[in-house]
Amino acid sequence: MKLTKTNKQAGLTLIEITLVIAVLLGLISVLFIGVSAYKEGSNRAKCILNMSNVQKAVRAYQNLYEKSEGDTLALTDLVGTGKLIETAPICPSQGTYSVAGNVPPVGTVYLTCSLSASNDHVPNTVTGW
Structure with missing residues (x-):
């Protein structure tokens, strides 16, 4: 005869929580990798835009x-x-x-840009520049 009644409570085990x-x-690390690639791409685009404006x-x-x-x-x-460009262009990637x-x-x-070889800070085409 059992004197104590055991109630099994629903919950997560340690393995499930882990x-x-x-x-x-893992999902957060993928997010950081994606943000890093986005930042590099936007820096490249800004650098090429600076070159285009100066040209x-x-x-x-x-x-x-x-x-x-x-x-x-x-x-x-x-x-x-008072000149054609007010402020000197600055590479956003520190080039x-x-x-x-x-x-x-x-x-x-x-x-x-000094990063033209390593970070691809060079326009795809300069035809007409």
């Missing part, structure tokens, strides 16, 4: 001041208060920009 936590941690400023300066291909052109001629120093031929980039 499994749920492991799955959640347009070069062509505008060339037209306004009747410069020919090969004429000397410093970045300070384009960037500054450094270098300039050609001369008005480039059409299809040649004036501004290049």
Whole structure:
């Protein structure tokens, strides 16, 4: 004869809780990897946009001041208060920009990023630039 009545309570075992936590941690790690890839892609796009804007400023300066291909052109001629570009472009991935120093031929980039080889900070095409 049993004197005590045992009630089995519904709940999760330690293994089930561990499994749920492991799955959640896996999903969180996938999220961080995705965010990292998104950030790298947006930094690349911003860097290429900076190059494009400077290239347009070069062509505008060339037209306004009747410069020919090969004429000397410093970045300070384009960037500054009251000039074609108000503030100097900055690579969002901490790369450094270098300039050609001369008005480039059409299809040649004036501004290049130091991360062009490692992080693909280079436009797919520069036709018409």
